[in-house]
Amino acid sequence: MKVFVDQDKCVAAGSCVTAAEDVFDQREEDGVVVLLNPNPPAALANAVREAAAVCPAMAIELHE
Amino acid sequence: MDDTDPPPGSGTLTVPDHVLIVGACAAGLATLEALRLRGYTGKVTLLGDEIHPPYDRPPLSKQILSGSWQPQRASLRTAEALLALDADLRLGEPAVSLDVATRTVQAADGSTYRGDAVVIATGAHPRRLPGSDGVAGVHVLRGLDDTLRLREDLEPGRKLVVVGDGVLGCEIAATAVQLGVHTTLAGPQRDPMQMQLGADIAARLRDLHHAHGVHLRLGTGVTALEAAGSRATGVRLATGEVLPADVVVVAFGAAPATSWLTGSGLQTDNGLVCDSRCRAADGIYAVGDVARFQHERLGRSVRLENRTNAIEQAIVVAANILGEDQPYAPIPYFWTDQYTVKIQVYGIPTPDMRISVVDGDPATGRFVAAYHLDGRPAAVLGWNMPKQARQQRQRLLVTP
Numbered sequence: 001m002k003v004f005v006d007q008d009k010c011v012a013a014g015s016c017v018t019a020a021e022d023v024f025d026q027r028e029e030d031g032v033v034v035l036l037n038p039n040p041p042a043a044l045a046n047a048v049r050e051a052a053a054v055c056p057a058m059a060i061e062l063h064e
Numbered sequence: 065m066d067d068t069d070p071p072p073g074s075g076t077l078t079v080p081d082h083v084l085i086v087g088a089c090a091a092g093l094a095t096l097e098a099l100r101l102r103g104y105t106g107k108v109t110l111l112g113d114e115i116h117p118p119y120d121r122p123p124l125s126k127q128i129l130s131g132s133w134q135p136q137r138a139s140l141r142t143a144e145a146l147l148a149l150d151a152d153l154r155l156g157e158p159a160v161s162l163d164v165a166t167r168t169v170q171a172a173d174g175s176t177y178r179g180d181a182v183v184i185a186t187g188a189h190p191r192r193l194p195g196s197d198g199v200a201g202v203h204v205l206r207g208l209d210d211t212l213r214l215r216e217d218l219e220p221g222r223k224l225v226v227v228g229d230g231v232l233g234c235e236i237a238a239t240a241v242q243l244g245v246h247t248t249l250a251g252p253q254r255d256p257m258q259m260q261l262g263a264d265i266a267a268r269l270r271d272l273h274h275a276h277g278v279h280l281r282l283g284t285g286v287t288a289l290e291a292a293g294s295r296a297t298g299v300r301l302a303t304g305e306v307l308p309a310d311v312v313v314v315a316f317g318a319a320p321a322t323s324w325l326t327g328s329g330l331q332t333d334n335g336l337v338c339d340s341r342c343r344a345a346d347g348i349y350a351v352g353d354v355a356r357f358q359h360e361r362l363g364r365s366v367r368l369e370n371r372t373n374a375i376e377q378a379i380v381v382a383a384n385i386l387g388e389d390q391p392y393a394p395i396p397y398f399w400t401d402q403y404t405v406k407i408q409v410y411g412i413p414t415p416d417m418r419i420s421v422v423d424g425d426p427a428t429g430r431f432v433a434a435y436h437l438d439g440r441p442a443a444v445l446g447w448n449m450p451k452q453a454r455q456q457r458q459r460l461l462v463t464p
Contacts, residue, residue: 011122012406012450013399015372018458031406031450053094053101053379056122056371058140 084179088112091352098382188318220244228315411443
């Protein structure tokens, strides 16, 4: 699985971090998404799919 | 209980052959996606009243109204991605009635759709001022077409009155004044969003709008539209005063779109009434702005008009359609961006709650506040501190 994030689309809701905190974080100053791991292990795949699904700004794209 | 008994509380154990989703915006689309993500391979029909493929609403009052995004950018999915979801997408087909016993929906053109499970995601309709029909220069902002029509009218130097001092009115006023439009914000509260956020935060919002040149005419309700011929000329306040305007936008709330369910036998009460599983009747579910569901943790029914609710509720509804028995008990969340200020709100604050700063410093324009009810934290607000607000949500609102 490969993860892409669009920081311009991000609305800083942080839903992705709640879903998969090993893969996503937020910038301290404005809450915009930070991708910690663009190639998450299979064990995290479901959490990352959930993160992409719950993003209210469609800022996460997955290539599987 | 022996093996043939269904578990208590579960609906049908058989997976439906056909799911009919009425409403093709965020909540309807999210239901479809959640079904597919769970491996559902049955037939799904997505019935939408607008001709547009599913699009996102939060950018309407901001990036689309300001013109910084082209309308296309508010699309929720590309044409290819929609195709990959393998749904029968019927757009421009408003639903007009539902037969609960047969789970059959009739559309405005007379065609009928039957589902083994029906998901109602019809959203809400904006309230309007009486006498607005056919009057030029008076707008609402709910859909993409509304937004583009309003945008046409927002020429620099024109006078705009925004009727409504809630979140949508505030966002429209912020966008308009930055376009060079002379903007007045009118509404009954002392300060913007006071009922939602309490006096302290509302006062900060008032100062923010004032500093950007919005004229605030608050503390008195708007009673009528003023028009000359078929053109709006302003609004009349409860005091009798008239605020002159070239353009009026009405943003004082939306009513859940349930009128088409009249006579169906389903219970409506400011929303389609559902149980904690978001089920309105056997095989009939509701998601998004239209759904009034029993929130088990809050111990009361709520209806949430916000973006993340549309997705999170859809995920639970999809699971329940496929035979699970999940209660839906979210921590409500909304955000609003006004000028350069980003506000995040978790929980449901009320004006009577005590408020305290838990991170940052209001003097620096960045802080997180906690709202307390009966000595316990009940809500969290971030002002230009989205990450820290989320952390306080985890710390204060998530019960282990």
